[in-house]
Amino acid sequence: MYVGQSIQRVDAFDKATGRARFTEDLCPAAAYVAKMYHAEIAHGFVKSFDLEEALRVPGVVKIVTCFDAPDLPFATDGHPWHIGGPHDNMDRHLLNRHIRIYGDEIAAVIAENDVACDQALRAIKVEYEELPFVLHAQDSREDGAPQLFDNKPNNICGESESSWGDFDEVIKEEGLLVFEDEFSVPKVQHSHLELPTCYAYQEGHKMVVVSSTQIPHIVRRVVAQALGLEWGNVRVVKPYIGGGFGNKQDVLFEPHCAWFSSLVGGRCVRLCSTREETFCNTRVRHSYDMKLKTYVRKDGTIVARYLDMWCPQGAYTSHGHGVTENAVGAFMNMYPCQAVKVKAHTIYTNTQPSGAMRGYGFPQVMFAVDSQMESMARAMGIDSIEFRRKNMMNVGFTDDFTKNRVFEDSLSMCIEKGRRFFNYDEKLAQYANQTGDIRRGVGMAIFWYTSGVWPVCVETDTCNMILNQDGSLQLIMAETEIGQGADTVFSQMAADVVGVPVDSVHIVSTQDTDVTPIGMGAYASRQTFIASFSIQQTGSILKDRIIDVAHRLTRMPKKVLDVRNGQIIRTSDGEVLMSLKELSTRSIYNQEQSIQLTAQSTTHVKSNAFNYGCTFAEVEVDIPMCRVNVLNILNVHDAGKLINPALAEAQVHGGMSMALGYGLSEELIHDPKTGRLLNGNLLDYKLLTTMDHPRLSMLHSLRHLNPQPPLAIVPLGSPLLSPVHRQFVMPS
């Protein structure tokens, strides 16, 4: 069995050597270059352009403005389509006359090369009609605030009230302690390594878009919708991509690029965003101002919870209130109790649109809820871990919405394992009574998460497998490798299901909607889960067909035939009857009945995978300097069966790394006078480097992933340890 083994990534060699080809590597050298012209006001209208000088720049092919853009609104968030709706909010145009954000795309230059493009952009002159702008959610919700959309009164992107139980009754119980706290989380950006990049050209009936995206089939739909084409007349190709984290679960610039190509006779046009554009013009994580009110009995039983949360959505909808609703669900299920009430507001503001980002609303709420849990426990003088365990979603809990039920006490197991490994109790005791400017402490928080988008959207995946003559397997799926290792785990699963060595699985990493059947792509932690069903089903069909041919060629009864490790086996005595290579070759070139063994089928998944975990951290705080140093961080997961533990560990490392930046240093800041993003670049936006990381440790509730000694207790007063990194030892 390959599932469960930390086999080497199938793309390791190509990615380590630089041989792997990404979108920009593939773009023809002769492609035209397109770049966007960005508005220099935060809210208002374009009155007019003066393009005279820009058009005179040698090498400029075409300049288009918002006055040229077709009136075909489209939505950018990467969700499966719904039959009959509700559809995503279609509020984007290719270029905007109504400017809703400082940097909004209002015109574009297509030129023969980058230099001409840049020169022309500098030469464009614009006359604006400026309007007041608004940056904060609650301000924007007020009557009289600047209105971003005609059809969205009070700038409401989404507002919802959700509840369980009779809140007003429950809170009447006598003797309840009431805790009221406010928490805020900032807007942050995904900061994936590879910038949004695409190129487009016309081929036959088809507009072809090659793009760094997580969701090729959804990009195909949105490009078609934005350009008024039939969906089948768009072809999207996704090469290797250098990270997305949800930002590339939006359709960012593919429709623009396709439109530009259509304006120059279908010639190839490339559109690569800069890092600054990525900060300003793509998506960010939803920030929230959260007010929590929790009603607790003196014995530590929570009876009612209330949350009022406000999100400054930004200038366009993208994933909008969908993320907020996911956060609401995260809040409600985390600590089930008699009554829960949530009011959630997602309000348009003149800032970067909030979209999908790793966790999709969960991390924001988890932070607020578990911060309050800690302070409530301390206020009540009870052990904060026990307080959590008493109230958290325990075995037997059933989610009202998905009907998923908690079957195992694995969250408790995670907590226990982490507590021991981290020496939590010892450290807690040791750090109990410190004085002085520099002090240390330990803390922990728990989380849950649910994968996939069912039952909100359809979870469908069509898989195609083709057996080669040498007994190796082409595995063709629309589920995308985006750097996370998807191709590797899919290959492991396919090898086990069909019964071939994993080296014999050739996964087709480049999705091409012309030949790749439909699947939805990388988001919502859905792929490994969904693809497992899809690979299982299609692989089983293929295996049945292999057994049919084996039966014909060997005359053995089907029920004693199996495929193992690329061999046809007689199970009764383990005899190898022939290799899969021989079988496949004989099947294809058979003069009696030629059959190429293939299988293609759609799997519809109607469940999600819940998962849980907790994080322990040890920090040192320099109180006068306001400096926080994370000394150690430990993440303990129950992620179910790990297909490839090393890749799972890498995912958690990445998650911890992003969380550290999110918690300590990252925040998008806007100029209150102009609305302009002040730190939209990697100099001013403080992303952690590897040097800023503490030792990242992780455990799995079922077993250790990275066996290492429990974390040592660093004696207080000893010099601060520098962060411990995994060391790579060069072979001698």
Add this chain to the structure above:
Amino acid sequence: MYVGQSIQRVDAFDKATGRARFTEDLCPAAAYVAKMYHAEIAHGFVKSFDLEEALRVPGVVKIVTCFDAPDLPFATDGHPWHIGGPHDNMDRHLLNRHIRIYGDEIAAVIAENDVACDQALRAIKVEYEELPFVLHAQDSREDGAPQLFDNKPNNICGESESSWGDFDEVIKEEGLLVFEDEFSVPKVQHSHLELPTCYAYQEGHKMVVVSSTQIPHIVRRVVAQALGLEWGNVRVVKPYIGGGFGNKQDVLFEPHCAWFSSLVGGRCVRLCSTREETFCNTRVRHSYDMKLKTYVRKDGTIVARYLDMWCPQGAYTSHGHGVTENAVGAFMNMYPCQAVKVKAHTIYTNTQPSGAMRGYGFPQVMFAVDSQMESMARAMGIDSIEFRRKNMMNVGFTDDFTKNRVFEDSLSMCIEKGRRFFNYDEKLAQYANQTGDIRRGVGMAIFWYTSGVWPVCVETDTCNMILNQDGSLQLIMAETEIGQGADTVFSQMAADVVGVPVDSVHIVSTQDTDVTPIGMGAYASRQTFIASFSIQQTGSILKDRIIDVAHRLTRMPKKVLDVRNGQIIRTSDGEVLMSLKELSTRSIYNQEQSIQLTAQSTTHVKSNAFNYGCTFAEVEVDIPMCRVNVLNILNVHDAGKLINPALAEAQVHGGMSMALGYGLSEELIHDPKTGRLLNGNLLDYKLLTTMDHPRLSMLHSLRHLNPQPPLAIVPLGSPLLSPVHRQFVMPS
């Protein structure tokens, strides 16, 4: 029904505008360049190389010689694999120490650019051990002739004797007239527009080769065999190609290119042949010296036929004796009689290897046989057409080998139709008694042909169809568009089978062995025939699946449901129940049961299509000047049901054009002193231009394809008409 209509080619716009992308258009600009070093002797061995100066050329990356080439012999002819053999003769190495042809590939340079490559090639020094060479088949068959291969005594590539009846008995009949004649046909080259071009690079486990080939799946196999790789570790991509005519049914330089890439760490290497290399180092049509002996009764009944044919195969096997055997079959069936005997010899010579070329042996033999028929008829004083009709393969004839039977008297219909249209009898009478230096005449010849390679090889094709959300169809097959219009006729057939508008069929023109299931490619006039079964079968499966979903969505009984013109129809009253677009979208995004409608199946074809026809020509001969002017040429075909009459007509025009060059001006000539090809370039090799063509007319036995008035009889003595071309009238 689209089948039968002359719809516009699906690739017309892209090809007419230059937007279509061929192999060279796709090659990355940063690719290394590889070029071959060609031997300057016709036969011998390489003793040594002096590469010192060549290696000093700036930009040279690597120089490889025959001493570096792996000892993995491979065959180049594009046939399906046979299980257990017989296999094609594996007599090629990537580079040859034993030089068998003037120009043989003995070394190669890989460099950063073309200039460096050329400079290095010029700087290479070679020491040869020269051997005598041989250019003619019968000389080469002699004892004591130079030997090309150790394991091929007397240079025999293939020799066979075939017969019907008791020849020696039959010819004893008294009163038989015996006609003995000799005919020769020259070696000619395909002269396709796009030269052999490929580039290769390593990606993951795979060696990727992008190539201008007719046979991507066969190229995959041969590259693997030549490099000692598993077949599944090779990926071949075939973009649009600019003609092949059988030359690209050989695996020409793809293994070399892949090898070169493997020598430079998998980096992309491009290998483009020049026109001169294409003449010298690719393939040519088999030339034959044919001795015919025919035994005829005085009433014009042929009783016995004998043929002795000799082919100077050239330096390597390629399609070798396979073509000769096909020619033997062509000879035997053409005029069935009591006894037939053929001796056929395909003998290695130090000339260009003979491979597949349009007709695969048939044209050579048809020319000889029908030339003799004409002269025999004249000698006997009988009408040559009636002489043919009396003896040719008529209704009821069954081919012993394929078991195909002649069901229709369509060859007679062709002859009759052509005779009337061409005013053959009037012209014959008019030209009967000319004198003077310039005279005119008419003649005709008949032919038959059989498509496909069954029962020699397997005829298999796997087709994949994917229904898009908009009701359009992705059609994915390994059968290749090589300029002949295959994509168009496949689209027509698929549209009819599934029931969608032809514009809704998106044929994937680029084969990619990673995602395109197995099919054998363009050769032996097999594709339209084989693909028709394949598309029919797979399309029917898809349509059944569509009807299943339609039944589920409409609750109508399946037997009253049909798909027509992209609509789901209730056949009882013709009511449109829903569009295929709606059905497909609702099927994929269905929250109850999501299904993407696809179908993928293998079709095994065990029949061939016989076809027949005749050609009439009117010529004017300037006897002292030895100048022949073809005034008119008419081709009448029974090609069965024409899928796209305009494309069929274009095929026949192309065939006539190539035949005119073959008959009048083309011939590869070798220097008897050095063995060097003397006219291997388009200046000295006399290919006809459009200006050299007469009016090309064609008819189909079933109906006129290009209705036009019968050809006028040009009065004798009137000034010679310049060739009449079809006129393109510009729209005003």
